[in-house]
Amino acid sequence: MRRSDLSPERRVRLEPVPDKSGVFALHPPPVGPLDAFAGRLEASDSMSEAVRLLEHLSAESAKLPQPDLVTRTLIRREAVLSSHIEGTQSELSDLFEYECTLDDSRLPRDVRTTLAYVKALEAGLQTVRAGGPAAFTLSFIQTIHHHLMEDEPAYRDTPGQLRTVQNWIGGLRIEDARFVPPRPERLQAGLQDMIDNVLNYRPEGVMSMHVLRRTAIAHAQFESLHPFRDGNGRTGRVLIPLQLAAEGYPPLYVAGPLYRNRREYFDRLLDVQLRSDWQGWMRFFAQAVMLACEEALDTTRALLALREAWRQAVSDQRADSASRRLVEWLIGQPVVTVTQVSLQLGVSFPTANHALATLVQKGIVREPASRRNRIFVADAVIGILEGRTAGT
Numbered sequence: 001m002r003r004s005d006l007s008p009e010r011r012v013r014l015e016p017v018p019d020k021s022g023v024f025a026l027h028p029p030p031v032g033p034l035d036a037f038a039g040r041l042e043a044s045d046s047m048s049e050a051v052r053l054l055e056h057l058s059a060e061s062a063k064l065p066q067p068d069l070v071t072r073t074l075i076r077r078e079a080v081l082s083s084h085i086e087g088t089q090s091e092l093s094d095l096f097e098y099e100c101t102l103d104d105s106r107l108p109r110d111v112r113t114t115l116a117y118v119k120a121l122e123a124g125l126q127t128v129r130a131g132g133p134a135a136f137t138l139s140f141i142q143t144i145h146h147h148l149m150e151d152e153p154a155y156r157d158t159p160g161q162l163r164t165v166q167n168w169i170g171g172l173r174i175e176d177a178r179f180v181p182p183r184p185e186r187l188q189a190g191l192q193d194m195i196d197n198v199l200n201y202r203p204e205g206v207m208s209m210h211v212l213r214r215t216a217i218a219h220a221q222f223e224s225l226h227p228f229r230d231g232n233g234r235t236g237r238v239l240i241p242l243q244l245a246a247e248g249y250p251p252l253y254v255a256g257p258l259y260r261n262r263r264e265y266f267d268r269l270l271d272v273q274l275r276s277d278w279q280g281w282m283r284f285f286a287q288a289v290m291l292a293c294e295e296a297l298d299t300t301r302a303l304l305a306l307r308e309a310w311r312q313a314v315s316d317q318r319a320d321s322a323s324r325r326l327v328e329w330l331i332g333q334p335v336v337t338v339t340q341v342s343l344q345l346g347v348s349f350p351t352a353n354h355a356l357a358t359l360v361q362k363g364i365v366r367e368p369a370s371r372r373n374r375i376f377v378a379d380a381v382i383g384i385l386e387g388r389t390a391g392t
């Protein structure tokens with residue numbers, strides 16, 4: 001981060017880092033009241049198009065039957081992809097397997113990190129659905145971070161606690177950093193500005209700023225503050241669907257497009273940090289949102305079509321048979337054990353076993369060999385979620 005790379009507005013916000021001669025931290029300008037902030041944004045930009053797509057997704061989602069099972073799987077895909085941006089190796093099939101066996105002996109270790117993300121997201125969604133935008137407080141953000149990081153043995157701060165040390169982004173030494181976030185003593189006020197003005201914002205009248213624009217602003221500002229020692233990217237990306245859900249929108253999951261375009265994602269954030277280039281960030285974020293909207297609709301439709309195909313495939317079974325009830329449930333939980341099936345359907349172990357055998361025979365699930373725990377996998381669901389067989 002060189003002084004000469006900064007715009008004048010940002011240059012005046014530099015503060016020396018104690019004990020590091022010649023190194024400066026950047027205390028980002030507060031967002032302030034959004035009515036004033038809106039003046040810095042184009043009235044009609046690609047965000048308007050993204051807003052239209054989000055409204056379309058919202059209307060379509062309301063029409064689709066049983067969205068719960070679908071959203072259950074979308075949350076897990078988000079957890080995997082958002083954690084990939086951080087560098088985890090676990091894939092979706094690992095997460096589903098770990099969730100059903102709690103045995104990570106043959107899975108990537110970071111599958112726990114991915115499951116922690118699921119918990120953070122699910123707990124957060126519950127909180128904002130009950131409390132709306134007012135649910136966003138500093139302690140709520142700290143709780144999200146706590147969920148994400150509590151299982152990380154290598155994490156050096158107490159999960160959920162704001163950092164008390166200087167950190168930096170990119171580069172092995174702070175002297176070579178791409179960006180040096182504010183000094184720790186600035187965090188409290190920086191976050192409170194973002195919470196008061198952006199997260200707790202109450203839309204009033206036609207001139208109010210759409211929540212999608214607010215998710216973009218909050219994300220970039222949060223990443224610029226970088227309030228924790230680690231886990232900032234994930235905490236910030238959890239906030240995006242939560243802001244939407246707090247206002248009754250389907251929680252949109254953007255980690256897929258952000259992951260696929262991560263170079264540009266990081267560059268656009270840097271341009272906000274160094275030069276207040278909000279316009280470039282909004283354009284980029286709008287593109288990611290549009291891709292995410294299309295992905296959400298495609299995935300939902302593909303999962304519902306798969307469920308229909310499975311219903312046909314088991315239509316020769318008794319109407320109340322365990323196998324027919326099982327296909328409904330597999331859409332939301334595509335890796336299962338016999339015990340789980342027996343508990344979930346309220347049937348005996350042998351009946352559950354028999355139902356799974358029927359689905360194996362019909363090619364709906366597969367029993368992978370050489371596992372300590374017997375599991376059954378519906379590959380088609382995972383294929384759709386990973387975009388391998390979308391539309392089938």
Ligand SMILES: Nc1ncnc2c1ncn2[C@@H]1O[C@H](COP(=O)(O)OP(=O)(O)O)[C@@H](O)[C@H]1O
Nearest residue numbers: 086169179223229230231232233234266269270
């Ligand atoms: N200039 C930047 N370059 C790269 N990433 C940035 C930049 N500014 C903020 N970030 C954010 O920092 C995150 C990485 O920070 P980190 O605390 O390690 O989070 P996590 O552990 O969740 O990945 C990235 O995912 C990105 O969201």
Ligand SMILES: [Mg+2]
Nearest residue numbers: 086230231232
């Ligand atoms: Mg990290």
